[in-house]
Amino acid sequence: xxxLVFRVFLVFTFLEITLxxxxxxxxxxxxxxxxxxxxKLEDQAFANNGLGNSGKDALxxxxxxxxxxxxxxxxxxxxxxxxxxxxxxLLKARVSELERKNQKQxxxxxxxxxxxxxxxxxxxxxxxxxxRNAQKQTKQIEIANENDSPPNPFxxxxxxxxxxxxxxxxxxxxxxxxxxxVQGYSQMDDVPNVVVEKRGLQRSQSVSPGGVAFTAYVSxxxxxxxxxxxxxxxxIVTNIGNHYNPFSGIFIAPQHGVYVFTWNLYCKAEGYIYxxxxxxxxxVGGAYTSAYGATDVRTTTGIVVVEVNQGDVVxxxxxxxxxxxxxxxxxxxxxxxxxxxxxx
Numbered sequence: 001x002x003x004l005v006f007r008v009f010l011v012f013t014f015l016e017i018t019l020x021x022x023x024x025x026x027x028x029x030x031x032x033x034x035x036x037x038x039x040k041l042e043d044q045a046f047a048n049n050g051l052g053n054s055g056k057d058a059l060x061x062x063x064x065x066x067x068x069x070x071x072x073x074x075x076x077x078x079x080x081x082x083x084x085x086x087x088x089x090l091l092k093a094r095v096s097e098l099e100r101k102n103q104k105q106x107x108x109x110x111x112x113x114x115x116x117x118x119x120x121x122x123x124x125x126x127x128x129x130x131x132r133n134a135q136k137q138t139k140q141i142e143i144a145n146e147n148d149s150p151p152n153p154f155x156x157x158x159x160x161x162x163x164x165x166x167x168x169x170x171x172x173x174x175x176x177x178x179x180x181x182v183q184g185y186s187q188m189d190d191v192p193n194v195v196v197e198k199r200g201l202q203r204s205q206s207v208s209p210g211g212v213a214f215t216a217y218v219s220x221x222x223x224x225x226x227x228x229x230x231x232x233x234x235x236i237v238t239n240i241g242n243h244y245n246p247f248s249g250i251f252i253a254p255q256h257g258v259y260v261f262t263w264n265l266y267c268k269a270e271g272y273i274y275x276x277x278x279x280x281x282x283x284v285g286g287a288y289t290s291a292y293g294a295t296d297v298r299t300t301t302g303i304v305v306v307e308v309n310q311g312d313v314v315x316x317x318x319x320x321x322x323x324x325x326x327x328x329x330x331x332x333x334x335x336x337x338x339x340x341x342x343x344x
Contacts (some may be wrong), residue, residue: 014151037190087314129251212254215340218330225273225328228312228320231265233338244340249339251314261340263287263316264301269294271326274319279312286319291326297334305343314340 127335166248170192216233222229232249244251267273276283287302308314316338318324330336 001173013230053183062343069325081340102316126245126247133242153273161324205225210255211240211342212240212259213240214244214246214251216246216337217336217337218328221329221331223328223330225318225324227318227323229318231316231318231328231336231338233277233316233336249315251338252312253308253312253314255310256310258305259314259340260303260305260343261285261314262301263301263338264299265289265316266297266299266329266331266334266335267291268297268326268329273326274322275302275316276319277314277316279306279308279314296332297329299336 072310080342188290215237216239217235217237218233232246234246234249236244236246241254243254251261261277263275263277265273265275267289269291270293272288272292275287275289277285284306285302285304286302289298289300291298317325328336
């Protein structure tokens, strides 16, 4: 490489000397070229010797440093990418869990809505059935009253066609002939509001069509209870107006008024039960039945007088928070019952 450069400079020197016009110019040009060549040789030697190697080492070190920096940055980026992937997996798992919970809630909501629709349909059918029965009973009572009404013994009637007795201070009553003596009455005595047949004593047909009263008891000997459990008094003794549902244990008020409700629950020895009588969602009465220290069943009776509106529901339930011990008991001589009637 040095020889090539030297030859090139010799060629240029020869040309310049040839073109020079005087010896002085030639000599001066030759000296300048020689100095320039000398400087270049020194620079080349400098680059190839000590200082040149230091520069290469410095450049190499610089490149290695930049390489290490780049490697560290790559490692950092890889760690960040790994962390991002891990967070992405966690987010995906969380989204999947939320979607599963949402689907479960939607399923539960659909089930509740379906149960509500079924309950509404059953309630509607039951109310229709009760209304039809009430209308049928009302018609039967009216027909029976018309057939059993005796002629007016005084030969006159009121302006609206109803018969009244002339007995001072007594309310008018429907009197019927009864054919079997009852508690000292002769066979031809007039007994108000009593109908006797060969099968036995029956209810009077003079019950008010608008009357409301019911009595029902639990027919199962032992009933397993839980918190906030609606007790179903499934065996009916009296259900005037058919406003009590033995299948649900719920009484539906047919009209606004003041009602009386009583209930009594039996539990076995060492048992106890907390109970409420509820109007709609409000507990209006409570009772605590305890048989601690007893050797047989024990009972407690609760009673409330409460004003309710038409369509309000009334039922007996166990306490929604307090627990219980043992099952509900109901036997032939120890009836757990629910009673109610319209006071006014």
